Structure formats: structure tokens, C-alpha cells
Amino acid sequence: MLVWSRSGRAFVWALFALVFTPVVLGPLAMLVIAAFAGDWNGVLPSTWTTEHFRDATDGTNLDSVVVSIQTALLAAGIALVVGTWTAIAARNAPRPVRRIADAVLHLPVAVPSVVVGLGMLVAFSDGPLLLNGTKWIVIAAHAVLVVAFAYATVSAGLDRTDQAFADVAASLGASPLRVLFRVRLPMLLPSLSAAASLALALSMGEVGATIMVYPADWRTLPVSVFTLTDRGKVLLGSAVTLTLLLATLILLTVVGLLRGKVEDRRSH
Amino acid sequence: MTATATVAAPAPNPDPPSTAPKPGRPHAQKFVNSLWILPPLLLVGGFFLYPLALVVKQSFIAKDGTVGLGVWRETVDSPQFTDALWHTVKIAVLSTAGCLVLGFFLAVVLAFVPFPGARLVSRLVDTILAFPSFLIALAFTFLYGTAGVVNAMADELGAGQPLVGFLYSPWCVIFAEVTFYTPFVMRPLLAAFALVPRDRLQVAASLGAGPWRVVTRILLPEAVPALAAGGSLTLLLTLNEFGIVLFIGAKDVTTLPMLVHAKGAVTFDYPGACVVAVVEVALSLALYGLYRFVFSRTGAARAGVVA
Numbered sequence A: 001m002l003v004w005s006r007s008g009r010a011f012v013w014a015l016f017a018l019v020f021t022p023v024v025l026g027p028l029a030m031l032v033i034a035a036f037a038g039d040w041n042g043v044l045p046s047t048w049t050t051e052h053f054r055d056a057t058d059g060t061n062l063d064s065v066v067v068s069i070q071t072a073l074l075a076a077g078i079a080l081v082v083g084t085w086t087a088i089a090a091r092n093a094p095r096p097v098r099r100i101a102d103a104v105l106h107l108p109v110a111v112p113s114v115v116v117g118l119g120m121l122v123a124f125s126d127g128p129l130l131l132n133g134t135k136w137i138v139i140a141a142h143a144v145l146v147v148a149f150a151y152a153t154v155s156a157g158l159d160r161t162d163q164a165f166a167d168v169a170a171s172l173g174a175s176p177l178r179v180l181f182r183v184r185l186p187m188l189l190p191s192l193s194a195a196a197s198l199a200l201a202l203s204m205g206e207v208g209a210t211i212m213v214y215p216a217d218w219r220t221l222p223v224s225v226f227t228l229t230d231r232g233k234v235l236l237g238s239a240v241t242l243t244l245l246l247a248t249l250i251l252l253t254v255v256g257l258l259r260g261k262v263e264d265r266r267s268h
Numbered sequence B: 001m002t003a004t005a006t007v008a009a010p011a012p013n014p015d016p017p018s019t020a021p022k023p024g025r026p027h028a029q030k031f032v033n034s035l036w037i038l039p040p041l042l043l044v045g046g047f048f049l050y051p052l053a054l055v056v057k058q059s060f061i062a063k064d065g066t067v068g069l070g071v072w073r074e075t076v077d078s079p080q081f082t083d084a085l086w087h088t089v090k091i092a093v094l095s096t097a098g099c100l101v102l103g104f105f106l107a108v109v110l111a112f113v114p115f116p117g118a119r120l121v122s123r124l125v126d127t128i129l130a131f132p133s134f135l136i137a138l139a140f141t142f143l144y145g146t147a148g149v150v151n152a153m154a155d156e157l158g159a160g161q162p163l164v165g166f167l168y169s170p171w172c173v174i175f176a177e178v179t180f181y182t183p184f185v186m187r188p189l190l191a192a193f194a195l196v197p198r199d200r201l202q203v204a205a206s207l208g209a210g211p212w213r214v215v216t217r218i219l220l221p222e223a224v225p226a227l228a229a230g231g232s233l234t235l236l237l238t239l240n241e242f243g244i245v246l247f248i249g250a251k252d253v254t255t256l257p258m259l260v261h262a263k264g265a266v267t268f269d270y271p272g273a274c275v276v277a278v279v280e281v282a283l284s285l286a287l288y289g290l291y292r293f294v295f296s297r298t299g300a301a302r303a304g305v306v307a
Helices: A006-034 A051-056 A060-093 A095-110 A113-124 A133-159 A163-170 A176-187 A187-204 A208-213 A221-230 A234-265 B003-008 B026-035 B038-058 B070-077 B078-114 B120-126 B134-144 B148-156 B168-193 B198-206 B211-238 B241-249 B258-268 B270-297
Strands: none
Touching: A006 A051, A006 A234, A006 B120, A006 B134, A006 B168, A051 A234, A060 A133, A060 A176, A060 A221, A060 A234, A060 B038, A060 B120, A095 A176, A095 B038, A095 B211, A095 B270, A113 A133, A113 A208, A113 B038, A113 B270, A133 A187, A133 A208, A133 B038, A133 B211, A163 A176, A163 B003, A176 B198, A187 A234, A187 B026, A208 A221, A208 B241, A208 B258, A221 A234, A221 B003, A221 B134, A221 B241, A234 B134, B003 B134, B070 B078, B070 B270, B078 B120, B078 B168, B078 B211, B078 B258, B078 B270, B120 B168, B134 B148, B134 B168, B134 B241, B168 B198, B168 B211, B168 B241, B198 B211, B241 B258, B258 B270
């Protein structure tokens, strides 16, 4: 307890509410209100409608939902495999190699997403690997942007797990592959699911790199929202944003359920 | 050698565990083990480092193919670039300062003056971390736009429209970034505050220290590592922020990432975009180095900061 007097506490709480309401609560409430607003000329909308929400889950916007989910699943999957692989392999590597791997895998955090997109355009617009104009340039950019977070999460998880279990399994004669799939990865399950959730959420909301590289037939939800608001269709834009949040929430719930399923199966 | 075999036939001199390097060729074993790191590193190299190197190379090659500092001179000399650089640094520094002040206040209240529902509020703050940043910018257009809620409310109260033009000023971008990035400061702070023994606050209070003195003499020193780690991460992220600036769409507020987008994806001036990109990356790498330094010094890993 920091503030002892009743009036003092009331004052601090009032100040908290005064700061918290416009800064955090207000914007979130606005988005929901806008998504369901019909006519909006005063303080609050005068009429309400679900029309925007229906539009947001129909036609080209529905295509964007599908595109966003596919991109997020592929990019997060690639990032998770690459990040986990590097984190585990780095443990067995000599110290200098380990430090280099650590630096390289952390680096995308420090590079602006638009620059990652620009790099993709410069590198893959011609030459042997022509990605520009295909969906793979979007997926590659997303994978690069989220791999650092996947690596950092799994690496931190490895720090917390006991290496002795893997050593004991190996000393009892388990093959390295068996040790990996039956001991190491199951022990890493919480970090793996955390890394997957983070990568999915980041990829679903990514806008900087995507807007640099996206081809006409692979438009993710955030880019759709930008095109809509840029044309003045802000209410529909809000409804699409709300759809984006819902889709992300569903993806994260599925990851949570999958994790629970795997844990259940193991405990039987 | 399997486990059952070991049990069934106990050898008088059992073999050493198979993971231990076999005597005679420990170096070979170690070498093979470290080879496993190559495939993922090659992938990251090919899809991240190689494009980045090409960006640097492209910045020295003009559109007509001449190699030299021509593009650099032309880009860096343009008022557009100087403007963008100034805006980027100003917005990042002021946003970070705002996040530190606001985050410290909110974290102190949540941790030490808790109210019913405080846990729910910290959950909400955590959720914001997973939201895309442009969401805040979009919400701001409804709140603070010319036809926004605040203006409409003031109009109804007879105060006119106080916020005309606010949405398109740098201050609005700063306000939006403070809103979005404050949770990044609060999370390590809340983790640090959880480790502060409550007795210490009670002893200080019983000895007559007022709340203000307790905050400045006890809580602030405890919070410095978390503030440093959260603050430098926020500075890095605000320096690179793109979504908020793009969605607010103020014509006069151009930042370096916006300039990269305008040159690279709108006018297709790749060399010019690459010059701006190199400056931007150099700026954020310098900061990132500082962040990693602070991070390793204070052990902020335990404070729950990502990366």
C-alpha cells in the first residue's frame, strides 16, 4: 500500500481513470461503435446497422480474411521451424557461432518493416528467384519479420528447461531424433505455443512490409483497411478491423486448444 | 546400446553415455553438431541479410546506372529528407518520453494502489500488445477528427470546435504512439514492481515518508533498469513506426519509413528509397546496440521484455 488516506486513494484513482479512459479505453470503444454505426453526425451515431459488418465478411473483404489467415499460418509456421531449429542447434554449437546466430536472428527486430519490404523488392524482382508479383513475397517478408520473435521466445524457453533430461534420455540410448521429438520439443511446448501465438498476431496486423510488396491478388486485411479508409470508407474500415481482431482471436484460441490437446494426449 | 540391454547385461566397465564425445574424436563430433545450425542461418541470410546488402548496394547506383554518391547527395540534400529525419527523431523521442511518464504512473497505481478490477486492467494492457498499431490511428480519426466525438461534444456544449486540425499535426501522431506503446513500458515495470518487498514501503511510511517521497526514493530507483529497457525498446519501435503515421495520413508529417514507402512503392524510385532506408537502418541499429547493451546489463530478460 502506497497511499494510506482514503481521500488520497480516491484522488489517485480518479487521476488513473482520467488518464486511462481517453488513452486506452476510448480508442477501443470508438472502433466498435464505428463498426456498427449507421448515421454518425453528432457525439454518438444516431442510427445503428450491421451492414458494414456484413460487408466486411463478404466478397473481396472475405478474400482478404482468407489471404490474411493463410499468410499468417504459413509465415508463422516457417518462422517457428526456423527459430526453433536455430535455438536448439545454437546450444550445441561453439560459442562464437552461437553468438553470431543470436545476433543475426535478433536483427530483424531492429530493421523497420518497410525496409524489409524494400529489400524484398530489390532482391527478388528479377534474377533466379523471382518472387515479386507472387504471394510468396508477402509470406517471405512476414516470415522474416516474425522469426526474431519466435527465436527469442523459444530461446528463452530453452534457458528455463533442464538440459539434464535430454542428456539422460541420450545416455539411455535414445537416438538424437527421438530425444528431439520425445523430450526436447515436448518440454518446450509452452514456449512453442507462445511463439506461435506471437508470430500469428504480428503477421495478422503487419502493414509496413506488406504494403510495399503485395501483388493485386494477395491483399491482406490491414492493406484492405488502409485502402478503405484512404477512400473515406472509415466505417467499413472499422468493421474490417474488427473482423481482423476476431480472426486473430480465433487463431490464437485454436493454438491454445491445440496445445491443450497435445498436453492431454501426453498425460494419458 | 538400448536401455534394456544395459539392464540385462551389466558390463563390468559400462560405456560412457553416447552424447559425450567419443574419445579420440571430440572435435569431429563437435564440428558435426555445429553444422546443424547452417540450414536456418542460410535461410535467414538469403531472405534477410542478402536483401539488406542489396539495399545498401542499390543506394550507390543511380537509375541511369552510374555508380557513385550521386543519389546520396541528391536525396540527403532535399528538404523532404531533412524534414522527415527531424520529424522521425522528434516523434520518437517525445513519444518515448510520454510513454515513460504515463507508463510509470499507470504501473505504480496498478501495483501499489490497486483497485477492484486492477487485474482486468492489466490484462487489457497486455492485450493491446498484440493489436496492430494502425488500429489506434483509425480510432483516433473518430475521436479527434474534425467531425470526431471530441469536437462534436465540445460543439454541443457551446465551446466551438477546439480540435480542428489536431488530427493532422505531429502532436496527434505522438499522442497515438504514446497510447499504443505505453504497454511496452508498463510490462517490464509491473514485473519489476512485483519484486519490490511491500514491507519496505510500509517501513518508509511508518517512519513518516509521504507517498511522493516513497515513489521518488524507493520505487523510482527500483524501476530504473525496467524503465531503461522498456524505454529503449519503445524508442526503437517508435523510430520505425509506420502504421500509425500512414493511417493518420497527415500531409505535413512525413517520417523516414513513410519516405521509404513513398519513394519505393509509390514513385518506384528504388535508389532514393534505398538511401533513406540505409539512414533509417543505421539509426535504429545504433539504438538497437544500445538496447542490447542495457538489456544485458540489467538482465531485463527476466522483466518480460520480448527480444
